[in-house]
Amino acid sequence: xxxxxxxxxxxxxxxxxxxxxxxxxxxxxxxxxxxxxxxxxxxxxxxxxxxxxxxxxxxxxxxxxxxxxxxxxxxxxxxxxxxxxxxxxxxxxxxxxxxxxxxxxxxxxxxxxxxxxxxxxxxxxxxxxxxxxxxxxxxxxxxxxxxxxxxxxxxxxxxxxxxxxxxxxxxxxxxxxxxxxxxxxxxxxxxxxxxxxxxxxxxxxxxxxxxxxxxxxxxxxxxxxxxxxxxxxx
Numbered sequence: 001x002x003x004x005x006x007x008x009x010x011x012x013x014x015x016x017x018x019x020x021x022x023x024x025x026x027x028x029x030x031x032x033x034x035x036x037x038x039x040x041x042x043x044x045x046x047x048x049x050x051x052x053x054x055x056x057x058x059x060x061x062x063x064x065x066x067x068x069x070x071x072x073x074x075x076x077x078x079x080x081x082x083x084x085x086x087x088x089x090x091x092x093x094x095x096x097x098x099x100x101x102x103x104x105x106x107x108x109x110x111x112x113x114x115x116x117x118x119x120x121x122x123x124x125x126x127x128x129x130x131x132x133x134x135x136x137x138x139x140x141x142x143x144x145x146x147x148x149x150x151x152x153x154x155x156x157x158x159x160x161x162x163x164x165x166x167x168x169x170x171x172x173x174x175x176x177x178x179x180x181x182x183x184x185x186x187x188x189x190x191x192x193x194x195x196x197x198x199x200x201x202x203x204x205x206x207x208x209x210x211x212x213x214x215x216x217x218x219x220x221x222x223x224x225x226x227x228x229x230x231x232x233x234x
Contacts, residue, residue, distance in 0.1 A: 014057045017066060018050075024070050025049055031078050049077045091126070092117040169221050177214045 025046050032042050093099040098106040113119040180191040188211045197207020
């Protein structure tokens with residue numbers, strides 16, 4: 001049953017729109033390009049996404065269109081799964097400007113532990129990478145990061161999206177501090193003065209405690225938005 005067929009818009013349940021959800025998920029099949037994962041195909045990915053949407057269903061504002069909300073979750077989940085199953089463990093050479101074909105390196109001749117970045121990867125992530133990618137990748141790393149390049153990040157646009165969302169959820173005083181700190185890039189002490197904060201403690205910058213508490217509140221709210229898939233800035 002589609003969303004349009006629900007008796008009451010405000011009473012739409014996850015089960016009522018499962019067909020619509022599946023359509024949107026499978027529209028984005030081409031975004032899943034980790035075919036080298038023998039133990040996970042797109043059917044597994046689709047099931048993970050369905051379950052995630054089900055868990056988040058209580059966050060859906062039913063006064064708004066369903067598709068944009070679903071699509072943001074689908075996009076974020078696919079990115080997260082690629083990152084968690086590949087990007088977090090791939091050797092640093094994949095994204096290094098000195099890397100050349102056939103595991104060669106313009107600096108160290110070959111991709112090896114002579115490079116401190118490679119050495120750190122070998123010590124901390126190589127075993128996890130080999131566990132998650134049990135078959136040869138051939139040119140798969142290039143495919144993954146070529147896809148990332150095609151979906152290049154517009155930093156300015158992403159920043160505007162984040163700032164607009166934060167303005168919605170922050171208290172007036174928090175938003176004022178947020179703007180000074182993260183948009184105007186002012187130092188804590190300068191922000192405290194602009195906001196009229198003071199302190200009675202000796203050897204302490206005026207307003208240091210207020211700024212500290214505001215920063216903590218801002219970070220908490222950002223984390224919640226990210227956890228609830230309310231921000232898609234990547």
